[in-house]
Amino acid sequence: MATSGGEDPSGSASSSASALDSLPFSSGNPRIEETRGVVLLHPEPPAASSSSLLPVGRKPRVCVPGVPNHLTYADFGRFCASWASHILETRIIRIDGVEDQYGVLIKFDTQSFTDSFYMSFNGNRFSSLEGNVCRVRFVEDVHYTQLIEHAHSSVTSSAEQPTCPVCLERLDQDPGGILTTICNHSFHYSCMSKWADSSCPVCRYCQQEPEKSSCSVCGTSENLWICVICGHVGCGRYKGGHAIEHWKETQHCYSLELETQKVWDYAGDNYVHRLIQSKTDGNLVEYNFYGDHSVDGMCPTCNGDAGISEALLDSKMEAIVEEYNDLVTSQLEKQRNYYESLLLEVKEDNEKEIAAATEKAVGIKVQKLQAKLDKCMEETGFLNDIHENLVKNMEMWRERIQKVKEREQAAIRLKDEKIEKLEEELRDLIAHFERQNTVAEASESMSSDINGSTILSVPSESSASSNSSIRN
Known part of the structure; x- marks a missing residue:
């Protein structure tokens, strides 16, 4: 708590x-x-807090x-x-x-x-x-x-x-x-819930306790007899004798002894009940004796021992048969439980073997997959190294190509510059030649006009520069 x-x-x-x-x-x-x-x-x-506490x-x-x-x-x-x-x-x-x-x-x-x-x-x-x-x-x-x-307890009941x-x-x-x-x-x-009776369906034992009877005249509860005709309860002749007095008054000759459940006939002065309750197991057995009795079953010289012995013997035989049946039932139940336990053990062993085989197969498959994974990882590392080398080579070639491009561009620039200079010199040279031709033509025309005169040519600056460039 x-x-x-x-x-x-x-x-x-x-x-x-x-x-x-x-x-x-x-x-x-x-x-x-x-x-x-x-x-x-x-x-x-x-009481004040019974509903909440x-x-x-x-x-x-x-x-x-x-x-x-x-x-x-x-x-x-x-x-x-x-x-x-x-x-x-x-x-x-x-x-x-x-x-x-x-x-x-x-x-x-x-x-x-x-x-x-x-x-x-x-x-x-x-x-x-x-x-x-x-x-x-x-x-x-x-x-x-x-x-x-x-x-005489049965195995099934316990x-x-x-x-x-x-x-x-x-x-x-x-x-x-x-x-x-x-x-x-x-x-x-x-x-x-569907059983409307208060007794047990197996042994017929009733939960209701029987009411205690008493003599309707003196009130005693010992040696009681009940009239099977009108239900009057009276005591036996060795107590107050009210049961036999009831017979004398009403002539109801059949009376049932509550303790032994046997019926007495007052007119015939003997027991007429053929079924008695066995004291060994409580079952009803046949009572085969019809001897005369002088009193309500209390005669000390009663010679009905043979009938009672026979009834008890039959009751014992029934009890033995019932006990044997109960023993066989219990043994069969034990055998069923034993074989069920064997089947359960076999089932558990099969489950263990299946689990072990499954674990072994899974382990082998995991090993194979791990080997494949290691191989793939190795190949991946090799490919990564090749990739790194290729990337380095690509960078190196890019640098070389860039340097070659720069040298080519510088050479092209130098070549363009030379071409421009040569074109300028060519233009100057062409102009020089044209002037020389012009001067020669002019000198020939002037020679025809001036006979005997000599014309000296003065070198121009452009011709001097062209000559100097040619020498160079």
């Missing part, structure tokens, strides 16, 4: 444990097997301690039908000291639905015509203290039932949860 920060954990745990209420209970068929235990309940909240550290398990005996399993199932899909387990218990009521232990799947169930049903009536009020208590824990096994006796399906396949009756037989909740 939760503790606050400033408290001692051990002290709080001890105080919380001491605050829990203990509810002793029992379950099982008293003729065969009986289980005893104690339910630890959280204390009820105060919930116990701290509660668990998804509640107890309904006061369910009337006349409410069958189906009636209680309809009472809490809206929460049936969230119920994991329901167990019917017999509360010590309470005769006309039984308790119900309910386990839910979540805490929220447990709180909702508590809020919805705590303090409400089971029906509009019912005077009893439903009380819901939170359960802290359930302790089983004692297991009482009686003689062993856990793997399947539902009604629908023969496995108990863990129903979403509505499991219902365990007061005789410790487990069923599907949905199967028991």
